[in-house]
Amino acid sequence: MPVLLPPPHASDVLPVKGVRWGVVQAGVKKVNRKDVSVCALDAGTVVDAVFTQNRFCAAPVRVCQQHIAAGLGVRALAINTGNANAGTGAAGFLHALSMTQTAASALGIKSEQVLPFSTGVILEPLPIDRVNAGIAAACASLQSDAWLDAAIGIMTTDTQPKAVSRQCVIDGHTVTVTGIAKGAGMIRPNMATMLGFVATDAAIAPALMQGLAQRMADQSFNRVTVDGDTSTNDSFVVIATGQAGHQPVTNWAEAPALLEALLAVSQFLAHAIVRDGEGATKFITIRVAGGGNTEEWLKVAYAGAHSPLVKTAFFASDPNLGRILAAIGYAGIADLHVDHVNVHLDDVHVASNGGIHPSYTEASGALVMAKPEITIGIDLGRGSCAETVWTCDFSHDYVTINADYRS
Amino acid sequence: MPVLLPPPHASDVLPVKGVRWGVVQAGVKKVNRKDVSVCALDAGTVVDAVFTQNRFCAAPVRVCQQHIAAGLGVRALAINTGNANAGTGAAGFLHALSMTQTAASALGIKSEQVLPFSTGVILEPLPIDRVNAGIAAACASLQSDAWLDAAIGIMTTDTQPKAVSRQCVIDGHTVTVTGIAKGAGMIRPNMATMLGFVATDAAIAPALMQGLAQRMADQSFNRVTVDGDTSTNDSFVVIATGQAGHQPVTNWAEAPALLEALLAVSQFLAHAIVRDGEGATKFITIRVAGGGNTEEWLKVAYAGAHSPLVKTAFFASDPNLGRILAAIGYAGIADLHVDHVNVHLDDVHVASNGGIHPSYTEASGALVMAKPEITIGIDLGRGSCAETVWTCDFSHDYVTINADYRS
Numbered sequence: 001m002p003v004l005l006p007p008p009h010a011s012d013v014l015p016v017k018g019v020r021w022g023v024v025q026a027g028v029k030k031v032n033r034k035d036v037s038v039c040a041l042d043a044g045t046v047v048d049a050v051f052t053q054n055r056f057c058a059a060p061v062r063v064c065q066q067h068i069a070a071g072l073g074v075r076a077l078a079i080n081t082g083n084a085n086a087g088t089g090a091a092g093f094l095h096a097l098s099m100t101q102t103a104a105s106a107l108g109i110k111s112e113q114v115l116p117f118s119t120g121v122i123l124e125p126l127p128i129d130r131v132n133a134g135i136a137a138a139c140a141s142l143q144s145d146a147w148l149d150a151a152i153g154i155m156t157t158d159t160q161p162k163a164v165s166r167q168c169v170i171d172g173h174t175v176t177v178t179g180i181a182k183g184a185g186m187i188r189p190n191m192a193t194m195l196g197f198v199a200t201d202a203a204i205a206p207a208l209m210q211g212l213a214q215r216m217a218d219q220s221f222n223r224v225t226v227d228g229d230t231s232t233n234d235s236f237v238v239i240a241t242g243q244a245g246h247q248p249v250t251n252w253a254e255a256p257a258l259l260e261a262l263l264a265v266s267q268f269l270a271h272a273i274v275r276d277g278e279g280a281t282k283f284i285t286i287r288v289a290g291g292g293n294t295e296e297w298l299k300v301a302y303a304g305a306h307s308p309l310v311k312t313a314f315f316a317s318d319p320n321l322g323r324i325l326a327a328i329g330y331a332g333i334a335d336l337h338v339d340h341v342n343v344h345l346d347d348v349h350v351a352s353n354g355g356i357h358p359s360y361t362e363a364s365g366a367l368v369m370a371k372p373e374i375t376i377g378i379d380l381g382r383g384s385c386a387e388t389v390w391t392c393d394f395s396h397d398y399v400t401i402n403a404d405y406r407s
Numbered sequence: 408m409p410v411l412l413p414p415p416h417a418s419d420v421l422p423v424k425g426v427r428w429g430v431v432q433a434g435v436k437k438v439n440r441k442d443v444s445v446c447a448l449d450a451g452t453v454v455d456a457v458f459t460q461n462r463f464c465a466a467p468v469r470v471c472q473q474h475i476a477a478g479l480g481v482r483a484l485a486i487n488t489g490n491a492n493a494g495t496g497a498a499g500f501l502h503a504l505s506m507t508q509t510a511a512s513a514l515g516i517k518s519e520q521v522l523p524f525s526t527g528v529i530l531e532p533l534p535i536d537r538v539n540a541g542i543a544a545a546c547a548s549l550q551s552d553a554w555l556d557a558a559i560g561i562m563t564t565d566t567q568p569k570a571v572s573r574q575c576v577i578d579g580h581t582v583t584v585t586g587i588a589k590g591a592g593m594i595r596p597n598m599a600t601m602l603g604f605v606a607t608d609a610a611i612a613p614a615l616m617q618g619l620a621q622r623m624a625d626q627s628f629n630r631v632t633v634d635g636d637t638s639t640n641d642s643f644v645v646i647a648t649g650q651a652g653h654q655p656v657t658n659w660a661e662a663p664a665l666l667e668a669l670l671a672v673s674q675f676l677a678h679a680i681v682r683d684g685e686g687a688t689k690f691i692t693i694r695v696a697g698g699g700n701t702e703e704w705l706k707v708a709y710a711g712a713h714s715p716l717v718k719t720a721f722f723a724s725d726p727n728l729g730r731i732l733a734a735i736g737y738a739g740i741a742d743l744h745v746d747h748v749n750v751h752l753d754d755v756h757v758a759s760n761g762g763i764h765p766s767y768t769e770a771s772g773a774l775v776m777a778k779p780e781i782t783i784g785i786d787l788g789r790g791s792c793a794e795t796v797w798t799c800d801f802s803h804d805y806v807t808i809n810a811d812y813r814s
Contacts, residue, residue, distance in 0.1 A: 055743040056736030056761070087732045089762030122729020123763055186716055186733065227715040229730075230737035308634040308715070308801075309593055309809055316810035322529020323636075325494045326593065329463030330637035336462040354463070355496030356530055394715075399803050402716055403723035 002276040003283040003372050003392065007160045013147045014165040014176045017201040018042035018241025020142035023153035026134025028127060029082030029120060036134030037153040038103055039077040039197065040142050045241045046206050047074040048213040049115070052234035058086035059096040060116040061233060067100065067112045075113040077197065077237065078103040078135050081156050081182075085118040085126040086232040095128045102132040106139035119156055119182065119195055119233050151180040154195050157401060158184045162272040166264050168257035173245040175202045177261045181221075181269035185278040185402060186229040196221060196236040198265050202258050203242035205250040212262070213238045219263055220270035224390045226277035227398070228306040238262070274390045279397030282314045284390070285375040290340075291385035296333055300378060301389040303331035311394030314374065319365030321350050328378060340381030346374060409683040410690040410779050410799065414567045420554045421572040421583045424608040425449035425648025427549035430560035433541025435534060436489030436527060443541030444560040445510055446484040446604065447549050452648045453613050454481040455620040456522070459641035465493035466503040467523040468640060474507065474519045482520040484604065484644065485510040485542050488563050488589075492525040492533040493639040502535040509539040513546035526589065526602055526640050527563055558587040561602050564808060565591045569679040573671050575664035580652040582609045584668045588628075588676035592685040592809060593636040603628060603643040605672050609665050610649035612657040619669070620645045626670055627677035631797045633684035634805070635713040645669070681797045686804030689721045691797070692782040697747075698792035703740055707785060708796040710738035718801030721781065726772030728757050735785060747788030753781060 019041060026036040041047075049068060051061045068074070078099045085092045100114035107114075118126065151161035165178040179198035198216070217236050242248065249255045275283050286304050291297030304310055307327040313320040324343060329336070343351040345368040350360050368374055426448060433443040448454075456475060458468045475481070485506045492499045507521035514521075525533065558568035572585040586605035605623070624643050649655065656662045682690050693711050698704030711717050714734040720727040731750060736743070750758040752775040757767050775781055 054733060054736040055740065056732045056745050084729070087729050087758065087762050089760055092762065121727070122733060123727075123758070124729070125763075186730075229714050229716050229733065232729075232733050232736060306713075307636050308805070309636050312806055312809035315806065318810070320528070320530075322491070322494050322531070322639075323593075325463045326461060326529055326636065326639050329461035329639060333462065338463050351494065351530070353496055355494050355499065356532075394806065396803050396806050398715070399719055399722065399801065399806060402719035403725070 005275040008163045010148045013163040014178050015144045016176050016178050016199045017243035019199045020144050021146035021150040022138030022141040023149040024134050024137045026130050028080050034153040035081045037079045037150050038138035041075050046209045047239050048209045049237040050213045050217050054230050054232045056232050058084050058233045059092035060118045063096040064115045070112040072112045075109045076103050077115050079117040080131045081120050083120040083126045084122045084233050087123040095126045102135045106136050154182040158182050162269055164268045166261035168261045170255050171246040175244045177265050179265040179269050183273040184276050186231045199239035201241050201244040203248040204240040205248045216266040220266035224270045224274045225305045274392050277392035278401045279395040280392035282393040283373045287388045288378045289386040290379040290381045292383040297385050297387045299331040303327040305389050305391035314393035315395045317369040319369045342379040344377035412682040415570045417555045420570040421585050422551040423583050423585050423606045424650035426606045427551050428553035428557040429545030429548040430556040431541050431544045433537050435487050441560040442488045444486045444557050445545035448482050453616045454646050455616045456644040457620045457624050461637050461639045463639050465491050465640045466499035467525045470503040471522045477519040479519045482516045483510050484522050486524040487538045488527050490527040490533050491529045491640050494530040502533045509542045513543050561589040565589050571675045573668035575668045577662050578653040582651045584672050586672040586676050590680040591683050593638045606646035608648045608651040610655040611647040612655045623673040627673035631677045631681045632712050681799050684799035685808045686802040687799035689800040690780045694795045695785045696793040697786040697788045699790040704792050704794045706738040710734040712796050712798035721800035722802045724776040726776045749786040751784035
């Protein structure tokens with residue numbers, strides 16, 4: 001059960017002009033499961049993307065990078081679950097290329113205009129025949145209102161699909177932003193989430209698109225962590241079809257509501273990944289203020305977010321807050337003055353002057369820990385930098401899910 | 408049940424001339440539990456120690472550092488479990504001092520000659536009256552053959568005491584090295600383990616003692632990790648009473664067998680901590696070779712040792728080895744060529760050329776994964792550096808133990 005994340009209804013996930021999805025059951029790994037999806041994009045669409053920084057990046061990630069560099073524009077995405085096509089060597093690279101060729105010939109475009117994505121088990125050969133059969137079938141069943149199907153079609157250990165829409169108005173034209181994402185474990189995106197796709201029918205000038213995916217990821221997918229494991233396949237794609245009817249946006253000052261909607265959609269999806277984190281029972285916001293620089297608060301935020309002891313204490317709803325202090329202490333700030341550090345749990349002042357805050361009581365801590373959403377506020381007392389990372393707790397179910405994932 | 412770690416017998420844990428222990432039940436946190444220990448050292452003993460690098464280091468650690476700096480020599484250790492006296496501010500510091508005063512007055516020595524140690528829950532006030540009553544009682548019951556009692560007296564979540572002895576001969580004199588340690592969770596020592604004490608009756612020149620604890624820790628306690636959490640209280644003390652009868656050793660070339668025995672005892676204890684790691688069912692050696700420099704192999708070894716996905720796969724005996732490749736890939740070596748990386752599980756060649764090794768079969772991987780002791784061999788193909796880190800798997804019981812620790 002995800003933490004405070006109601007399942008999306010089809011009617012809430014709005015079509016985006018110029019985008020169609022085909023989603024099929026191809027039996028990649030399991031039967032009776034939607035596991036191959038194709039997204040077709042009308043001519044004139046502009047795209048920006050970011051990918052994993054894992055050195056063992058998967059074959060499809062390398063093909064995506066080459067195809068984007070080819071500069072012919074992106075007209076389709078071809079996606080499979082059930083197998084990550086990672087750690088698969090030269091054969092894996094040819095398989096990823098083959099996925100793009102299959103989609104290109106079905107859609108009458110060039111293979112360099114197709115981006116391939118795979119997610120699932122690493123180090124196993126991709127069953128390319130089943131994947132390609134699925135791609136051909138998906139290309140034959142494209143629909144504009146299949147976003148929720150696509151959100152379902154890219155799931156692996158996710159317990160529910162992740163999809164959301166926002167709308168805004170530009171020059172009297174209604175603009176839609178719709179996004180889907182998948183991911184629940186092996187989540188510490190280092191560019192983007194495992195798979196995330198956000199599309200808008202807004203017209204965005206190509207120059208303004210450049211770096212947009214990075215900017216959106218930095219405020220969403222790059223600030224969440226479930227278990228600290230960065231996937232080999234992380235990919236995040238932003239799509240603008242330009243069919244909403246307004247003049248192209250060339251500067252964000254012209255359309256602040258659009259930028260806000262894009263960020264809101266990616267942040268919703270990033271949070272959804274944490275809320276549906278493997279075994280998660282709590283959604284935890286770690287807000288670190290008073291850092292001397294970005295690196296400092298990142299170290300502290302991630303030390304807390306990755307500490308198995310902090311995460312199991314939250315699972316137990318146990319205000320064993322010394323574990324948070326310990327994590328701050330070992331985060332790697334060599335000259336940290338612990339007497340200047342303040343820690344809050346929601347509004348409860350927990351620690352100051354290197355110890356327990358005088359007003360803190362176990363009962364007040366326990367009251368916060370019992371909630372499904374909790375904010376840990378850490379002020380390092382060293383400067384004015386502040387940032388936020390989102391994570392979840394660490395439960396029996398995380399172990400169960402990951403001990404059983406392949407069986 | 409620790410992994411292949413038979414409980415020590417009292418007869419295997421040899422007394423060390425010049426060292427006596429008193430161990431009592433003081434009810435620090437729980438009743439009917441040995442929880443306060445005093446170690447008395449004869450005059451002429453030399454001592455070296457290393458402590459946690461956690462910035463939230465506990466009050467007793469700060470007192471230890473001040474007392475060692477005072478230079479009056481160390482004549483006693485006073486230790487409690489049940490409370491770490493960490494994150495306890497100014498009151499905690501006075502409590503740690505008070506522990507040394509109590510031991511000093513009972514033993515007729517100066518308080519600066521006493522080192523205090525605490526381990527247990529962080530951020531709760533130390534019940535100093537019960538601790539001091541325990542210290543006085545322990546000082547009244549000193550015995551030379553109580554090492555195993557002391558190993559029991561310093562346990563927290565350990566499931567069994569950790570103690571070992573080695574002997575060697577120097578100039579015809581038998582020399583004994585005996586050590587004890589505690590620790591099972593919050594284990595990623597960054598100087599030493601939570602608590603480790605190794606004593607010998609060998610005579611070691613004070614100049615040679617300097618840095619000995621660091622050298623021993625670097626080859627033992629600083630190479631193990633259970634959950635990546637560095638404790639606030641890590642302390643490791645090496646003691647040489649000089650009563651074995653030989654001339655003082657002034658150079659390790661004079662007594663290689665002694666150095667070997669000291670290293671063997673600390674390595675045994677460090678491994679014992681991992682074997683008894685909270686919830687551990689497997690003892691895992693990660694040997695990284697071919698690193699360009701020490702930092703590189705450390706990054707890779709700890710990425711593997713801390714990955715919850717790698718650790719749960721070992722718990723499940725599931726050769727889901729892509730998780731190991733993913734961890735190598737995100738370890739932080741920006742210019743790593745994955746085609747040069749080779750991975751072995753014991754003798755089974757798992758990965759080469761960025762993918763599965765041609766001879767690898769799932770059955771051969773499963774055979775190794777089923778064992779209680781496994782070596783992951785990683786060759787980065789970048790240089791000649793090689794090092795080893797020891798860790799354990801990640802099981803349901805880890806979550807259970809740490810969700811219930813305070814309740």
